[in-house]
Each structure stands twice: as C-alpha cells, then as structure tokens.
Amino acid sequence: MRTPARSNSRTVASIRQLCSMALPEEIFMAKFLEVVREWLGCDTSHFIWCEGKTLQPVNYSGDGFTDISAVQRFFNHNSKVEYPGVMPAFADLMRTNASGTLGCAEEGADAYLRSGLYQDVMRPCDGRYMLYLVAHDIRGAPKGLLSLLRSSSDKPFTQADHEKLAQLEPYLRHALSVNIGVANAFESADSEGLVVLNGDGALRYQDHEARRLLWMASHDRIDGNALIHLDSHNITPQLKRLHQRLVFIFEGRNARPPFFECRNSWGKFVFKGSWLDGAHEKAVGVRVLHFIPRSLKAWKGLHRLDLAPRQQEVALLFSEGKTVAEISDQLSISRHTVAEYVKVIYERLEIDPNREALQQVLLA
Structure with missing residues (x-):
C-alpha cells in the first residue's frame, strides 16, 4: 500500500541530517530509502549499487519490497540488456547523470510498458510508474541507481516529484562519499x-x-x-x-x-x-x-521531539560531541546562534543543561 507523502521542509531537513552523519553506506541507504519512500508517497524504493570499475550491479538495498525473484532476474539478466528508447544497459546508465520517470507522462512511456524491463522485473512487483536517479559521490564517481515505484492503482510521478528527488541529490552525494573506515559506536x-x-x-x-x-x-x-x-x-x-x-x-x-x-x-x-x-x-x-x-538511533529519536528543523540539526551534532565552534562551521551559522539554539533546546526539552542529558533523551 502506498505511503502518504510527508511534509516538505521538515523531511528535507531530516534527510539532510541523515546524509551528514558519516554512516556506513549500506546502513545509511536502508534508512534513506525508508524516509524517501514515505516522503514521496511510493510503494517501494530501491538502490542497486554498482562496482567501481566494471559498473556492474553488485549489491541491493530496498524498502517495502518483497518480490526477491524480480531482483534476481535483474541481476542475472535484465541489467545486461539495453532497452532502446527506455533505458540503456546498467553499466552504460552508470556512465550518465540520468534521472527521470518511466511509464508516466514522458515520451516513450508506452515503450517502457512493452519492454522486458517492465515485463520481467517491474510488472511482477506492480512497478507501473518509476522515478529514478543515477547517484554519484562527491568526486562524480557513479555509486548506483536509485528508483522509486508506484503501482498501477496510484498516480504517475510528476515533474514536481522529480524536482523533489533532485533536491536531495547533493546530500546523497555527501552520504555516499563517507570513508569506509569511519568508526561507528x-x-x-x-x-x-x-x-x-x-x-x-x-x-x-x-x-x-x-x-x-x-x-x-x-x-x-x-x-x-x-x-x-x-x-x-x-x-x-x-x-x-x-x-x-x-x-x-x-x-x-x-x-x-x-x-x-x-x-x-x-x-x-x-x-x-x-x-x-x-x-x-x-x-x-x-x-x-x-x-x-x-548516531542513527539518536537521529531517529529526534522525530519524537518538539524541535524546529534547525534545532534538530544542532541537537544531533551537539549530542555527538561536536563543539559550538565545530557546529558553527558545519552549519555556516554564527557561534552565538549555535549557543542560543543549545539553550533553547535544553529549555524546550526541560532537561539539565549538559550533553549527557541530551544524549539520554535522544537514545531513549
């Protein structure tokens, strides 16, 4: 069943926070797909990871999806096939900055419905409409294919949906550029x-x-x-x-x-x-x-709190041990503003003014 779309500003702020947490890529992607699926009102969300040199699919992350056989078909056959007028072979697609929709109002929508990509992979899981984006890291190296699906009983994706997804692309680049050696507690x-x-x-x-x-x-x-x-x-x-x-x-x-x-x-x-x-x-x-x-547990805890998006960002960074100066540099706001945010956070949460108390609230 399709998840209702969420409000814009708070969700974008939340996604921006998630993308800045230096999480291991697969752990990050699992939560990212969940949030984006809810935000854009989709049935399922997917990310096919590509190998750095061959650009072939090597890993899969998904949310709301149960038909694993469709993923098997894509890995074993469909990713190697070109669909003229619809989509190039997976490795060729990874060499582009492509994004868009399939099966919606775009030119060639009928070709998508006749293609093996739809008949073999998308149709069995009722993926009538697709919104997709080739994701890269901050160096421009391709990381994989992000796709969101809606069923035949839902409305097609619109240009507004495409623009919403596009505004997340800079944050996604940052999240997919995390050093694999980053330590996480x-x-x-x-x-x-x-x-x-x-x-x-x-x-x-x-x-x-x-x-x-x-x-x-x-x-x-x-x-x-x-x-x-x-x-x-x-x-x-x-x-x-x-x-x-x-x-x-x-x-x-x-x-x-x-x-x-x-x-x-x-x-x-x-x-x-x-x-x-x-x-x-x-x-x-x-x-x-x-x-x-x-850090991901703390990020999830933020959604229970009555804080504005900017206050949430400051609260998360402060709970991670960042200093006022470091938060000021990262968020490009003055140190005085950061200090005022911290003061307001303690007052609104009605907790003792120390970092440990804030951590306990977020991790509860």
Whole structure:
C-alpha cells in the first residue's frame, strides 16, 4: 500500500541530517530509502549499487519490497540488456547523470510498458510508474541507481516529484562519499530474532526476523548469487560455532562463552546461545541481534521531539560531541546562534543543561 507523502521542509531537513552523519553506506541507504519512500508517497524504493570499475550491479538495498525473484532476474539478466528508447544497459546508465520517470507522462512511456524491463522485473512487483536517479559521490564517481515505484492503482510521478528527488541529490552525494573506515559506536539493538537448534545442531525453528538477520550476517552484499541462499535452511557458520561451544560447556570441556559478534556492511550482529530448560529433548536457543550505530538511533529519536528543523540539526551534532565552534562551521551559522539554539533546546526539552542529558533523551 502506498505511503502518504510527508511534509516538505521538515523531511528535507531530516534527510539532510541523515546524509551528514558519516554512516556506513549500506546502513545509511536502508534508512534513506525508508524516509524517501514515505516522503514521496511510493510503494517501494530501491538502490542497486554498482562496482567501481566494471559498473556492474553488485549489491541491493530496498524498502517495502518483497518480490526477491524480480531482483534476481535483474541481476542475472535484465541489467545486461539495453532497452532502446527506455533505458540503456546498467553499466552504460552508470556512465550518465540520468534521472527521470518511466511509464508516466514522458515520451516513450508506452515503450517502457512493452519492454522486458517492465515485463520481467517491474510488472511482477506492480512497478507501473518509476522515478529514478543515477547517484554519484562527491568526486562524480557513479555509486548506483536509485528508483522509486508506484503501482498501477496510484498516480504517475510528476515533474514536481522529480524536482523533489533532485533536491536531495547533493546530500546523497555527501552520504555516499563517507570513508569506509569511519568508526561507528554500535550501542542500540534495532531488531532481534530467535533460532532453536536440537542437541545435534540441526535447525528446529527460526522466526522470520532471525532468518533475515542470519542471511544478512552471512552475506556482505546482496546480489544474484546471495539471493539464491535467502530461503536456505542450512545452519550458518555462526550457529555451528555457538552450538559447539555449548556442547563443550555441557560436557565440562574448556570452551569460550556462547557469545560472539561479527560486523559487515549491514552493521553489527550479536549471537547469544543458551540451553533451553524444560524442552523434551536437549535444545539450544540462539538470540540474534542486529545493532545500528548510536548516531542513527539518536537521529531517529529526534522525530519524537518538539524541535524546529534547525534545532534538530544542532541537537544531533551537539549530542555527538561536536563543539559550538565545530557546529558553527558545519552549519555556516554564527557561534552565538549555535549557543542560543543549545539553550533553547535544553529549555524546550526541560532537561539539565549538559550533553549527557541530551544524549539520554535522544537514545531513549
């Protein structure tokens, strides 16, 4: 179901904040797609990442999307095909600064509906109307294809929608230029799943969230090959390791604690194992937790607060440890103005005038 469009100024300010937080690219993109989808009133939003040298698709991020088979078809076939009058092959498209609509009021809309791109990929997921943008980093290097879809029961994208998306492009460039080595403090569990193994380590049960998190923890990228394993019920290396540790502990042998973490482009994953009491047979329960960066948790917390967009920006930067001078330089406003904003923030939130109190409010 289509998400109603959100108001303009506050959402743009929120997106600008998100793009300036130096988040790992994949973590940033997951939240960016969610916000943009809601803002422009779309059914689904997608980002196909391209490899730097070959410009071939190498990774996928999406929001509101369930037809993974359509993504597989795109990676394995459609991305390599040129659609005359509609869209060039993916690698050729990445060499452009293209943006626009497909299936709407543009010239060639009928050609899009007849193309294999629509028939094979978009139609199965009811992507009747598309708004797209080739995204680049600040050096001009292509990063991937951003696309927003509406179903046949919705209105086509308009020029106003196109202009809205275009105004985000400078912020998106900044977000996609973050150094991969940027450190992030992962302090907030964003989602959690449960897995149950029997005494021999075979899978007895896993909830939907656990299946998703285990797959993300095992695949640093989402491409055609990784998607093949999405519905696999094989035990991941992480679960095998936990089960072995618990068996050793049960037998009184030396073993490390049944707990470990791993990190990849999707964030930090924590695995906690324990024997399940009261089970008819020996069984192991594993909690799988996915942690998001602390700064992203704080950004999400801003939306609960009664602050103007500029006050939100100052609050976020101040909570991250930035000084008044640093905030002044980053936002191009005077130090006096920053100090006044900080004072107003404390008063409106009715908290003690210190950075720790502000952090607690944002992370609550």
